[in-house]
Every structure is written in structure tokens, then in C-alpha cells.
Amino acid sequence: MLLSIIVPFHKVEKTLFRTISNISDQLEKEVELILIGDGIAKDIFIQLQDSYNHPRISIYNSAKMGANNARFMGVSKAKGLYVLFHDSDDLLPENTINFYLKIMLDKGPDVIVGNLQKILPSGESNKIYTFTRVDKVVTKQELSSNELYIFPTNIVAKAIRKECIENITFEDSSMFQDWNISAKVFHNINSLYISNKVTYQYYISEESVSSYKSNSLNKLENAENSINGIINYYSSSAANNRINNYYLQIIKVKFYYNLICRAISIGELNFAEQMRSKLKTVSYSHNTFQLLKCPKVLIMYNLISMKPIYSIFKLYMQKSIKRN
Template sequence: MDTIISIIVPIYNAEKFLASCIDSILSQTFKNFELLLIDDGSQDSSLSICQKYQQNDNRITVFHKNNEGVTAARKYGVEKAKGEYISFVDADDIIPENSLALLYKEHDNADMVIGNFIEVMPHYSKKNKLYSPQVGRFNGIDYISLQLENKLYHAPWGKIIRKNCFNDDIFTTPRDIFRGEDLIMNIKLGLNIKDIKIVNTIVYYYMIRPSSCMQSRKPTLEYEKMFDRFLMLILKRNKLDTKLKKSILSQRIDALTGLLTEKIHLDKNDTFVKMIYSQLKISSFDMRQILLKTCLSHPSIFNILYRVYRKLSSITT
């Protein structure tokens, strides 16, 4: 019988949580899958853990490669996969036992099926957080729009994707793109995908670990401008820059608002900031536009208005 789903787990120094991840996959009620464990040059016992599991289950294949990062590990896994569909799982997360069954049951010949997830916080006093997706049937351009507007999570997990939708370009990003790689990958996927189904069914547990709270490189306006240039190259090359103008503005608003939350001063005379500012419309009644336009003019009141905005957003969602 041909393999239906190839599950790809990129692994780097994940010995603390790896067994829980693999156990959750092997416990799936859906049995027709292969599990590709891609060890990306781990320096702990991750590789030996993978090899022990491989000895006991012939659906598991272990690959060891030099460390090149999670994107390269996913690309390697896709190249080795034999399944009709690809599913990604991070090595420190777990999936419910009916995850694959639920996703495949919903596929209805779609190129991609996207499920819901829960943020699980086992070491924190906060409650687990349930994500609320926009469900329905969408085409590739719709998918790109949802990604740009942050109405659909950027992570590659929590879904099954037809393998023939992948090509080498999907995983190609410049080395200086260290944040937002998943958004870029999803936009490129959207260019190759015709039919997407989004369902409000829990298929993934995103585990908030103490180790996942490490500080990444501090965001800067220069980085956001560089990221925007690369993003626009892709959209312009595919003649989507005009068609997705509203969605592009939404992504740029998120970028500048994110900088303000990090208390980074934004110069209204900067060409990039000035361009975005000129497109903001108070009359639109878009709370994000009102917030950003007001705070670019009066940065000292950002923290107050942002707390109000978050409070109102939690009430309306």
C-alpha cells in the first residue's frame, strides 16, 4: 500500500521532549504514515533516541545531517518523503492521537487541509490558549491574503499538504531573513496551491516551553524594511502587489506595531514609515490603523492605547 502521509520532524538538541513527540505520533489512530526524523546535527542524545525508536517501528526512518537550520531540515525531509501528503511536527510539540485521521478525513481532494491548535502552557500559570481560525474553502491567493493579514497562523505544522505542491523555491530564503521565514514559505506555497480547506478541529498541541522563550535577535526598523523588500519581490514577480494591496498594508501595520511594542522609536520622516503612514485611514474604523496612525504622531501614548486595543480585541474575538 502506498504511503499516504509523510510526517517530518526536524530535530536539533531536543532530547528533553523528543520521546513525547515521537510517542504522540506513533499513537495515531491513522496508521498509513511514515515518520522521517531529521537530526540537524544535534549535540545531545537526540540522534540515539531516534535510532532506538527506529529499531522498533519500520515506519520510522532517521536521517542525520550537518546543522543548517530548521528550514533546511524540512526541505531535506520533503525530498526524502514518499507520501502523498506532507505533515510537519516540531520536536518539542505533540499531536492528539486522532490528528492525522481528522485531517485526512477532511481532505476532500484539497491540496492542503489546515486544522486548529491549542497553545499548552504546562509550566506557566496562564491558561491554555485556543486559536480561532477562519474556516472554509479557499484558493491559493485567498491563503496568501490570510497569511499577510495574520488571520491564519504561519507555522508549517497543524496541516497536511500535498507533496507535489512543494518545489525547491518553497524553502529558499536569504540567510539574513531570521524572522518571518514561515510567512515567506506559506506565501510561496500559496502560489502553488489551488484548493485549501480550513477546519476548526484541534489537531496540534503547541507546547510553550521555558526553552522556547529564549530571546531572539532584537527587531529593528532596518530589518523590517529588508524583509518587506524581499516579500514584495515575490509578490511583484507574481503580479500580486496591486491585487493584495490591502493585505500588504495589514502586514506592514503589524510590523510597525511590533516595533512600537518593543519601544523602538519610529521616525515619521523615514521613507518606509512615511509611505505606510500615508496609507492609514482613521475613517476606516480599523482599530489597528487608528492605533498606529495616532501613535506615530504621539508615540508617548502608545502603551496606553495598545493595552486598550488588546483588551477590545479580546472582547470582540
């Protein structure tokens, strides 16, 4: 088996059936689909099992434990050389699975990174990333700071060699779940193949927009545990691995920056200050030259770490929120 596609779901609705149909239409001989129910009622789960009697579709249920736990239950069941995570309300463009299989057979990298197409409730769509070094296998040691910056934090649209993910420890937070897995995957890989081809259609529903806006201090504190988990995972090797260390610093800046912005947006200024103090401890003294090649990280870092600029930035954000 070459590829295991893992779909966690916490409720059974039309989008799930659409997703299953979309993937099953592309199933090849060396591909399996694994569905992991996250605390689904027993009678509904049995009905779902009866609806999909296919030799390469497996359906499991678990106690309610969150999306990341469900994903890794899927990894434990996977027979494929690679795993591909997929959310229960999104779609694979036509011929996506064949694209992944061809790269696996011809190139065999540790991870194959595709592009995402974001589709808004209005129907408007756009690609999320613009990659520069594409359609060839590179080692992660070859990546520039800008390429490290845009290495996607999403866990979907990535076919990952199973051995690079099956021993990962992770935190199942209510925010930044993908970041927690993706950063640890990057730690474990050596080679990657990046493509601008859209391999994932990410549907933004009105519900997900509302969920994104519903920040709370508890969610932010929970998300902080996620970045702490990443830091601990890297601690044993980052100091001895240049590229892992650069990537960890970039992830920390992006993570703390996002937490600070969200904290300001709900008036949790004390938490924002706590995160600002942590961001200021990020070590850049030994890789300033590398940072200068990644202006987005430098801008984020300076916006938060330099007090006069941060004060203006905070005031601007607060006024923007009041206008909205």
C-alpha cells in the same frame, strides 16, 4: 504514501521523545515520520537512530542550517502526497492523523487547515483561531478579506499537497519563519479545507517566552529579509491574480506592523520609521472596498500610516513597556 510528517529538531531532550511517541502512536500504513536533526552531534544522532527502528520512521542529520532548511530537507525526503510540518516540542491530539487522511481521500484539497490549541506554562489553554467557513472545500478565490486575514501564518496544523511546496524558495530568518513559508504556500494553492478542529497542541515554554521577548535590531533586519523574500516570490504573478494581490497586501501590513511594534519595544525608533515608510507604500488605492471588509488590517494600516495617530500609538507602547 499519503502523508509525510516532518519534524526538525536542534537538540535531543524529553520533549522530542514525547513528540516522537505521540506521533508514532498514530502512524497509519500510509503515513511516515521524518526526523531532521539540525547539527546534532554524531554519537547522539546514532543513539537516536538505534532507539527508533521502525519501517516508517526515518531519521536524518544535517549541518546546522536552521529550522526552515531542515524542513525543506525533509520535503526532499518525503514520499507522501501531502506533507505536515511539526515542531519537536508539540503534540498532535488523538485521531488527528486519521482526520487528515479522511479529508485527503474524500476531498483532496491542496491544503487542509486545522486549528491550534495554545498551552501556556501555567497549563491554561485556548484555541488560537475561530474560522467561519469550515468543513468544506473552497477555492481561494472565494475567500473574503477577513478570511484572508485569518489564513494562518503558522506552517504547522496544515497538511499541504507536496507539489505546492517542494519548489518554494525561502529565507531562514530568526523571526517569522512560518510566515515566509505559509505565504508562499498560499501563492501556490487553489483549494483549501478549513476546520475548527484542534489538530495541533502548541506548547509555550518559559524558554520560548524569553526568546520572543529577546528582540534585537539584527533579528528585525533579518526578519525584514523574510518579507522581502515573500514580495519577490509574489512579484511575478500578484499583479495578474486578484486574490494573491489582496493577500500580499494583507501580509505586508501585518508584517510591517509587527516589525514596527517590536522595534518600538526595544527603542529602535529609526528602524520603526523605516518600516513605517515601507508600510505606507502598500497599495490600497484599487481595493479600498475590499479593505473595508477587513477592519483589522485597516486599523493596523491607519495606526502606523497616519502620523498623529502613530505618535500617540508609539507613546502608548513606550509607556506600556516601562510599566512592565
